[in-house]
Amino acid sequence: MFEINRYYTELPKSYLFSRIAKTVADFKSKHPDARIISMGIGDVTRPIAPAAIAGMTEAVKAMASADSFVGYGPEQGHAFLRSAIAETDFSSRGIDIADDEIFISDGAKSDIGNFTDILDSRIKVAVTDPVYPVYVDSNVMAGRGGHLLPDGRWSGISYMPCTESNGFVPELPRTAPDVIYLCYPNNPTGTALTRHQLGMFVDYARRHGALILFDAAYEAYIESADVPHSIYEIEGAKECAVEFRSFSKTAGFTGLRLGYTVVPKELYGLGADGSRVPLRQLWLRRQTTKFNGASYVIQCGAASLYTPEGREQIQQTIQYYKTNASVLREALQQAGLTVYGGVDSPYIWAKSPAGYGSEQFFNLLLERCHLVTTPGNGFGPSGEGFVRLTAFSSHQATREAVSRLSNLL
């Protein structure tokens, strides 16, 4: 009988968010009348911006006629969208990214999950703790995990703790890894890195020949002037970093599916013969072989967001969520909790009341406030003692949640 990838069976049974969904579903079935407010999984709730609706409507219409029908597009995305991205997301910030360094896809999760396909199977990986589980699980699946430790970490992966004591700024890895995953503004802690702090990582990566996989999915929420929107704002980052972007949290595309990845031409890895191999070529090869491009309709929707009206409309939605974040943050603080994040990020990292672990606080909030959060320990041992709340609900639901929280705490 053919053998399976044994690393899959070493993973704990189910992915964090699927497990929480099940807990919540069980609660719902026992309490069918409970008006549950979800601040758990990072899904958005506001409608898609009118500009994107118009762009998609037009694209759907084009598909109805042979003259305007669009078939296979380039695997790396349509030129009209790549050039809009290069101009608006990078050039306007003084960053020079060429259209052919941008790869459109069906989402950042796919790209992040697939990216290490193009790296050696034995590379050493470093992640923050707490961490977005996809960084870890995708490497475990590729045989890079070693074995599972009792605290939920993996022996083959380096963890950089992000805790109250270091202000959630990870220390540089002690033993040099090949790949460093960074997500800033951070999921789950909602904290950000300043230009100087991120610069330390870029310097470190260049010095040690490491690759930074930089997840900038929450870039649109940045308001602090000294927090970079792109890692390429840092000198030398093009020689050591890949950046992942998402339309999910920027424009509400969680159900539409679109993201992109930047792989600069200056970025090289080491070939088996000692040669320097451009990563961009490898990722292009990966995408042309195992992917067939993102949907034309959705690409047209995204392109419409790069017009002045489109920019304005998505800014309104982002401000809407940021208002929620402020409201949540202040209410939790007034209730006596210690909270982090929620300034340059839609996530709030709330410290559990004394005597409560993550899971207990999660259960308390579910049972007493009918509020779904995410237990911090699900993101790694340094997440113990916290829960993550998202600001993606409606104003009304946020106010209702705040009121229930105030009564409880």
Added chain:
Amino acid sequence: MFEINRYYTELPKSYLFSRIAKTVADFKSKHPDARIISMGIGDVTRPIAPAAIAGMTEAVKAMASADSFVGYGPEQGHAFLRSAIAETDFSSRGIDIADDEIFISDGAKSDIGNFTDILDSRIKVAVTDPVYPVYVDSNVMAGRGGHLLPDGRWSGISYMPCTESNGFVPELPRTAPDVIYLCYPNNPTGTALTRHQLGMFVDYARRHGALILFDAAYEAYIESADVPHSIYEIEGAKECAVEFRSFSKTAGFTGLRLGYTVVPKELYGLGADGSRVPLRQLWLRRQTTKFNGASYVIQCGAASLYTPEGREQIQQTIQYYKTNASVLREALQQAGLTVYGGVDSPYIWAKSPAGYGSEQFFNLLLERCHLVTTPGNGFGPSGEGFVRLTAFSSHQATREAVSRLSNLL
């Protein structure tokens, strides 16, 4: 410096279709006035069926309002689409496939390219020759290729020649592989397997504990009564086969992006500890970790095709292309060429005139008829001496191509 996946650099420089696109682009730039007819890459040209347009239009509209907005869907696809597929594509043919054995994705190419992630890295793979390059390249990327032989084949992969002498019905592999890729109706030869012929493979796979990865992307073109539409029409196939389906050639979704994969619950692989592990669980884990679902808008479009009007509309388009296939097939035969395929398939496999290899015939057709085909040797050494033509052009272009061909040949 971090090491790359060295297997990527062992692959020939560029993917077949990208290379052809470049040849054609070069020709176009030298002959800007040439009215080129493309029968090379398998892209469709007819507009999307009105039912799907209506479904997508409505879905886009729903996204414009908070009440009907849809965020993250299940990674394995929305229930409404999975149940429509289970009913129409399987149950109506007497095949019992449960909704949760169906995984919707952004396309068959992604699923086929990614599927062996869940298998051991050392599995032995068998493919037909000629072959759709993705089956081979994705395994080479995973380190299963061995080394490249002078004829373009790989030492670590078993090839099952499909030639005129065996009527394009591959012989069963001599040394038992772990995985057998089959694409029927076949890309590129356009030939099909009868129920009996496919049954031989199912029996073989069950006897040897092999897995069949069955690519049924062209199922909608089948007209012969004894050609199965699904491998699950064969007794025992659920215990040994995964089936990939695509909306690209069925409903013109090449630019919209949608496909699905069936992983039956009866299908097990061998774990490292000797246990039998359900493949469905592994694929679910892969998709929930590295994929975030297909676009809601596109899933709504596809679901609308499972209505009676939708069925009727896509049948009309398929008949349109099948008419092209007949016209092409007859014209080529009348011009004295030997042709295969084009009956249960949109592909025609035309034998080059005496004295011409695949590339010479490809160049002749490009230069003299301004007709783009695909050289058969690009699909493997047994494809030498053939070119592939697709029936996806308009009637008018097909007639024009036939006229140019008749003048030339």
